[in-house]
Amino acid sequence: MARPRQDRAVRTRAAILHAAAEVFDELGFSGASVSKIIARADATQGAMYFHFKSKEDLARAVMNEQGEGIVMPEGEPGLQHLIDITLHLATELQSNVLLRAGVRLAVEQGEFGVQDDTAYQEWAARFHEQLVAARDRGELLPEVNERELAWVLVSCYTGTQLFSQVSTNRADLPERVALLWRYLLPGVATPEARARLVTGPGAAGTARR
Known part of the structure; x- marks a missing residue:
């Protein structure tokens, strides 16, 4: 029983x-x-x-459980997969209430006496894993620090989704994430990598060979 x-x-x-x-x-x-x-x-x-x-x-x-149950897109680890993950999260934020609420509470946590960056650190760790793979594939510029870039990406992504929430209730979030990558990639990716990466919404797994 x-x-x-x-x-x-x-x-x-x-x-x-x-x-x-x-x-x-x-x-x-x-x-x-x-x-x-x-x-x-x-x-x-x-x-x-x-x-x-x-x-x-x-x-x-x-x-802290905001990411539970999210099925990430499949793909070979590296920059394209990282881009695909961020675009996928953009669509999840439009429909996944646990993710949306978790993100909102991470911002509001001071209201209930918490100062906990666990959720941010977990996403940074996921992004860092893809950036390490990107380094191994020769996709990152020599001066890029993978751990620092993961932190920057989580920070920029957080601000992007909050701006989108206020502006359009996240209706335009995939487009804004694609725009984030458009301006971020020239500073972190090699020209060869940029030539084959696809950043548009709905482009997961469609990198040019």
């Missing part, structure tokens, strides 16, 4: 987390309430507090 209970507990936690993401995405941390989250999840107060100690605890979970 233990396994059915465990499965039910996992489903309940996931339902609460998803409901919290929806409410945080719509209202932000300050506007959200535990009662609204419980009602959205169709859960009990006991179930809520079994899995999460407080609204702050729930917000931290949404913020």
